[in-house]
Amino acid sequence: MIDCFATPKRTVTAFAGAAVVLLGFLSQPTLAGDPFRTSNPRAIGDNTETAFxxxxxxxDYKKAKDYLQKAESTxxxxxxxxxLLASLSYLDAKSQSKPNFDSFKTYASKTRTTAEKLAATDSLRGNLYMAxxxxxxxxxxxxxDGPVRAVSKLQKVFEYLDEAKKSxxxxxxFNLITGYMDLMLAVNLPFSDPAQAIQKLENYGYPKYLSYRGIAVGKRDLKKYDEALDYVNRALQLTPNNPEVLYLKAQILVRQDKDKEALDYFNQSLAKQTQLPNYSAAQIxxxxxxVQNSLDNGSRDCRAERNKVRAGNN
Incomplete structure (x- = not known):
């Protein structure tokens, strides 16, 4: 594992951002409500699988929330x-003018305590979700509270991931989740090599639409834009109507100085903005x-447009 304690503030910034990407990016497996495995499935649950x-x-975060509420009771x-509920709560909090992360923290703690019970019968998934x-x-x-308290959690994360890996x-x-974690930390920390995280997602991560999406994000952040475009196109072949993947392709095209083509993908993404949390739709x-200002040599107030959507006035 990466020695994250040498640069705690930067590490935890990446750590917080990765939480959204992870749980904030195909075949269609239906075995026992398990979206991850095509053989030896776990009984994860139909409502949970549908929400995932x-x-x-x-x-479609709005429909997913309904299934997660059912799953919480069944x-x-x-x-x-x-x-997943923690992820939705995080995005809801980020949309607020004065963010309140109490609900996010409650669901984060429920993730850990539920995983502690699961570990008695499923060491791999129990330890993975404790992490x-x-x-x-x-x-x-x-x-x-800032980075000081957050840093103390990192050792626990790596400790439980190591236990899960033994299984x-x-x-x-395991490889999908840890691949995302490792990749987000690697692209934000000096002297870190993301190659292992990318290999993990490529070789073992499933479902493939998420593996390809994660690799595309990593390649984008590494400024390997041609490779990023290849992987986002692979993700789009499997999830052609996902507004977040359309948005990711738009971002990569902007970095390739293809603003006109990127604008089309931004528009396709925003055509589905009612599916997204306000915070995500506002950033898109x-x-x-x-990009529109760049193409038109315009002067639209982009911050005002963003804030209007973030407040739910779209």
Whole structure:
């Protein structure tokens, strides 16, 4: 694992941001409500699986929330339910003028405590989601109290990930989640090599639409734009209507100085903005506005447009 304690503030900033990407980016497996495995599935639950696919395959957070509320009452022994609810709560809080992260922290803690119970019967997933729970709690501490308290969570994250790995280092769920974590930390920390994280997502991560999406994000941040475009196109082949993947392609095209082509993908993404949390839709609106200004030599107030959407006035 990366020695994160040498640069705690920068590390925890990446740590907090990665929480959104992770739980904030195909085949269609239906075995036992398990979206991660095509063989030896876990009984994760149908409502949880549907919510997962609505968020990450379709980019429809609004419908997903309904299924997560059902899952909370019928599949409440599944830590993924609370990890996804934590992600939605985080995005809701970020949309507020005075963010309140109490709900986010509550769901983060439920992720951890539910995982502790699961570990008695499923060491891999129990330890994996104990790591995720500590990860999310660290992000909550970062938002509320700054980096000092959050840093203490990092050791726990790595400790439980190491325990999960002992059960099956090639497990697709383990590699998808840790691949995203490692990649987000690697592209934000000096002297870190993201190659191992990318290889993990490429070789073992599943579902593939999320693996390809994660690799595209990593390649984008590494400024390998041609490779990023290749992987986002692979993700789009599997999830052609996901507004967040359309947005990711728009971002990559902007970095390739293809503003006109990028604008089309921003527009396609925003055509589905009612599916997205206000915070996400507002950021897409802001970046689209900047591209439109560049193309038109315009002077639209992009911050005002962003803030209007963030407040729900879209």
């Amino acid at each position: 696919e609505l968020i990450f395959k379709d980019g 599949e409440g022994n599944e830590p993924l339910v609370y990890a 995720v729970g500590h990860f999310l709690e660290g992000a909550a501490d970062f938002e509320q 099956d280092p090639n497990d697709p769920e 609106t802001y970046e689209r506005c900047k």
